Amino acid sequence: MRIYSLVLGAVVLTAWAVRSDADALHVVTTTTDLAALTQAVGGDLVDVQAIARGSQDPHFVDARPSFMRRMRSADLLVYNGLxxxxxxxxxxxxxxRNRQLQAGEQGALNASRGLPILEIPTTELDRSLGDIHPEGNPHYTLSPLNGRQIARTIAIRLQHLRPDDSEQIGWQREQFVARLDTQISHWEQLTRPWRGTKVIAHHKQWEYLTDWLGLEIVAYIEEKPGIPPTPRHVRDLVRLIETQEISLILRSTFTDTRPAQRLAERTMARVVELPAAVGATDGSEDYISLFDVILRQLGTSFPTAEER
Ligand SMILES: [Zn+2]
Structure with missing residues (x-):
């Protein structure tokens, strides 16, 4: 049976391979994570380009005319939402000026649909406070558990736009999710000893990851998402790190290095710099390798048994 499926897979692949590149669906995504997931399910049926670089803060991107030109001929825009x-x-x-990409059109896909979103505010926010997460925490691609659902959401839209390729897209999605699931089991086994560890984070962007890994973020360098810390808040954090014996401060490659560094200098805590998106650092070129890099970075920074 196994041999039969392999042979069948090869035959189907051969049949799919005759397509010309000109037929590819042109997809623009706002982030590199969404580009990687679209590429994983779309394979050679899609030509994908991300707007924000992986090393860039996705909250703040310049709206350049070159991006508008790229979007003019796009068949699909996949965006993070929230x-x-x-x-x-x-x-x-x-x-x-591409009508297909307007919200509500088939060419616009909000990838957050159907996901369990964290930190949805229960009271109305005062935007003058500068909170940049008004609809809940938007950094949901940072849990691989969400990657499965996002792959599904993207695959369904691609199938809708390219019904003749529906079978191939479905097969590619299954292959990707199977690979992701294998890795998730491996990562969960690897990180089990970390469960319950308390950490401090710079920006509210690691909650999906820490929820998955069972780590606890006890405080943030930014008092509110997007707001730099006051000297008083930094003093409070120093006290917290000392009283709760916190050993790790998480920050992404795009956040200001100084506040975390200052905290580390005044305490025993270490700063762990993590890629917050595909392509943010060497080796994090696709969605699965992003988590390999994140977990490797965390693993090398975790205190050893003697240090604890
Ligand atoms: Zn954010």
Missing amino acids: ELEIGWLPLLVDGS
Whole structure:
């Protein structure tokens, strides 16, 4: 049976391989994570380009005319939603003059649909406070458990736009999810000893990851998402690190290095710099390798048994 499926797979692959590149669906995504997931399920049926670089803060991207030109001929825009791109995506969509990419059209896909979103505010936010997570925490791609659902959401839309390729897209999604699931089991086994560890984070962007791994974020360098810390808040954090014996401070490659560094200098805690998106650092070129790098970085920074 196994041999039969392998042979069948090879035959189907051969049949799929005759397509020309000109037929590829042109997809623009706002982030590199969504580009990687689209590529994983779309394979050679899609030509994908991300707007924000992996090393860039996705909340703040310049709405450049070159992005508008790229979007003008796109068949599909996949975006994060939850207002992650509120400061720049509406300008790009307008500037692209591509009606298909307007919200509600088949060419616009909000990838957050159907996901369990964390930190949805229960009271109305005062935006003058600068909170940049008004619809809940938008950094949901940082749990591989969500990667499965996002792959499904993207695959369904690709199938809708390319019904003739529905079978191939479905097969590619299954292959990707199977690989991801294998890795998830491996990662969970590897990180089991870390469960219950308390950490401090710079920006509210690691909650999906820490929820999955069972780590506890006890405080943030940013008092509110997007707001730099006051000297008083830094003093409070120093006290907290000392009283609760916190050994790790998580920050992404794009956040200001200084506040975390200052905290580390005044305490025994270590700063762990993590890629927060595909392509943010060497080796994190696709969705699965992103977690390999994140967990490797965390693993090398965790205190050893003697240090604890
Ligand atoms: Zn954020």
